[in-house]
Structure formats: C-alpha cells, structure tokens
Amino acid sequence: MQVLVVEDEKRLAQALKQILTEQKYMVDVVHDGNDGLDYALSGIYDVIILDIMIPYRDGFQVAYELRKNKIDTPILMLTAKDTVPDKVSGLNSGADDYMTKPFAPEELLARIKALTRRRGEVMLDETDFGDFNFNASTCELSKDGKSVHLNFKEAEILKLLLANRDTIISKEDIITKVWGYDSDAGSNNVEAYVSFLRRKLNFIQSTTEIKSIKKMGYRLEQKND
Amino acid sequence: MQVLVVEDEKRLAQALKQILTEQKYMVDVVHDGNDGLDYALSGIYDVIILDIMIPYRDGFQVAYELRKNKIDTPILMLTAKDTVPDKVSGLNSGADDYMTKPFAPEELLARIKALTRRRGEVMLDETDFGDFNFNASTCELSKDGKSVHLNFKEAEILKLLLANRDTIISKEDIITKVWGYDSDAGSNNVEAYVSFLRRKLNFIQSTTEIKSIKKMGYRLEQKND
C-alpha cells in the first residue's frame, strides 16, 4: 500500500512519514506542488495526502490536474484552514476527503483506511490458478489436502503473479510493489523469494510453476502434460 | 461496538453518551451536521444516532450523503417532531429507524440492539468454537465442567476472533474496534490481551488456539489431533 505525501512543512512531512511507516505503508514524500503532481501522475499510489498551501502549485491545482489526467487515486486534503468555502473547493477539485491540521495520527489513519476501503480493490479471498488454490485472507496455499502457510512477502509476490497471470511481471515491478518505491532491495531479493515460493509450490506437489523469462521477469504457468 | 452521536443539544448529547458508555459502547459525540458527516464517513461506526435539527446540515442531508457514499452504517434518527411527513423523509433519506424525544433509555438501547442485530454482526449470546463455549452475556468461557470469567477487553477480543473465524484479523482492526479509533493503544496492548486469553484457554484445557500470523494478525484455530 503506497502513499504519497505532498507537504512543504518539513517537520510535519517527517511526522507523517513516520506515522505511516509504522503502519506498514510505503511512503514517498515530496515538498511542492510540481513534484507532487509529477509523482502522483505515475499512478502507483493508493492514497495521496495533499497539503493545500504548498509552493509552485497549490493542492487544489494538483488535485484538479490529476483528475483531468484520469488519475483517480484517492486524495486526502490537508490544511490549517477550516472554512466551509475551502472544504467545498477541495471536494470540487477532486479530493475525496478533507482533514484540518492539527489532527490526531489515529484520525489520519482512520481516514486513509476509509479511503482505501471505499475503492473495493480488495482481492478476492480465494484464487485458483493451475492446480493450486490461494486463500489471501489466511495466506494459505493449497492443493488437494496439502497446504502451506505463506509469509507476508511470499504472499504479496504470489498475489502479484496472480494479478498478472497472463503477462510477464518484471523484478522491478515486484520490488516497487512489494518493497516500496525507494527501497534498496535488489533483484536477488526477488530471486530469493521466488525460490521460497517455488519450494512451497513443490511442497504441496503443485505442477504449476513460476517461470522465469530472462531479462524480463516472471510469469505463472501451468505445465500441460 | 462503536456509536456516533450527532446531537447539538449538549445536555442530551451528554446523557446519551453516558447511557451508552455504561453499556460498554464506545461513543463519539459531535454537535453538528458537518462533523457528523465527516466522522460517519470513516465507516467505523456500528450505529449512528442522528438528530434531525442540527446546525449546518440537517440529519436528512447527513443520512442522504452517507448512503450516497456507500456508508451503510445503521442510522437511528432522533427528533422532537412526531409528524408523519417527517418520518417518511427520514426513512427515505436512508435512516433505518426513528425515535421521538423524549424517550426512555431502555427504548434507545433496545432499538440500537435491534439495529445492530439486523446486520448480523452481533453475536448470539452463546457461541461454540473448537472445543469451548463462550457465553457473551455472562462473559464465561467454558469447556466441560471448567470455566473462567473474561473481563471486558478479553471478551471483546474473543468476540472479534469468533466473528472472524475464517480469516485473519489484524491488530489494527482489533485496536480500532476494541479501544476505539482514536485511542493510543499500541500493538503490544493487543499482544498482552491475547496472551491473557491464551492463558485462560489453557486454564480450561481447551485445545483451541489463537494463532498468530506474523505481520498479519490473529486467527482462531482448532488443533486437529
């Protein structure tokens, strides 16, 4: 779950980052409207926390531009002002929610949760592929009677593979989605986890495999015998 | 169980809070329609008690906006007026029940119970799981002849675990549902209570266990021997 924080007050930005990081969000921080727009246009974020009073391009403009560019990432506007006109223009410009400073970390978290929940992007709990079944809500990978538990990163990677079942997903993508945008994980990290996953697939005697395509990435494949 | 009270009459709001708190509901009180809508949009409440005549945005509008935003928290409308036209527009705007002031605390509680029961998320008083039985109204956890009393938080957590018996419930969720979304409880609080619960399960010699799944949460599981 990736969050972009656009906030010029360095201290607050840092605090936000810490709060969010503690809750396992992957956080990127930028300090002005131009960078905010640039980053947000990438479309990789699940939520954007956007201060209104920021340099170069204010929060309203950023939100407006994003919507104009068909980026529908939920936006949580942040401001010191608590006047009704502001609320209205925040919501008109495309924001999804609105919060006034100062705020309790818990309130922030609750609102972010509400915003991400509202999109219904939750995975189906159970997915079948090839000859195995993966239950995302329990992290159980199973075939016939046998089953194994996947740990957090294994599960995240398998989810990605399942979500991209018909295309090749690159290690780069896996890294940014599982480790985060600016992590310093290398391709060997992915390789190690893919190896763990393969061992577990093997353990439940699945014939489905994670195929590696050199220089391109991975893809789930069902051996047809 | 979390309740939001939207009522501008301070004295009544306070009384409501007290009545509900005594019954172990977690209560948040706000005094106008704007705050009411803001809070309610978080989606964390199990019931909303909504006065109609409140500042900025009346109860009907709040209810309407909530439903428009796909928040389906049950709403109990509250008003001094007892006219039919009002009842109709209350229910049209998305309210689930309707009560006129003044009212007896018992009536309020009964209606809240009815509303929450309707969603199927209140438990039957007695629940069996694995090899134990839990009586929610007496907070007794028992197996065979043995039994222990659970205190409030232990009981709430066990109820959550029981209500989510087939999935993993996160510590976050446990915190917001048991301590409230703006509490400053940390994950260690949950861990401590889980530990207490385990000791009690152990005490009555249950073989059911609260399994911990790292970075994800907890789940009730029956060891099959």
Place this chain on the structure above:
DNA sequence: TAAATTTTTAAGGCTTTTTTAAGGTTGACA
C-alpha cells in the same frame, strides 16, 4: 478510603522473517 480488578507499560528472550553473500546452473550467442 482501601481493596480488588482491570488496563497499561516495559523489558528480555524467543521465533520467524528478511537480507546478504557465495557458489552452482542455465542458456544465448559468438
């Protein structure tokens, strides 16, 4: 008000996850 119970806090120890690193395979291509 004292006693009892519930709740929070904090610390040390343990387990699992995650990273790192090194040596072994593979397959494309000259």
Place this chain on the structure above:
DNA sequence: TGTCAACCTTAAAAAAGCCTTAAAAATTTA
C-alpha cells in the same frame, strides 16, 4: 563449444515481530 550474464539455491547473519511476564497505573467495587 566456451563464455558470460542472468538466474537459482542455500546457509547463515541480521532484523523484525511477537510472547510473556512483572509491576505500575488506573479504574471499579466494597
């Protein structure tokens, strides 16, 4: 066919997450 980069696997080190406890603090009860 030999070379080389990409990839695989594995062990072990490092880090993170969790458990349990005791004791302090807060709350409720008598």
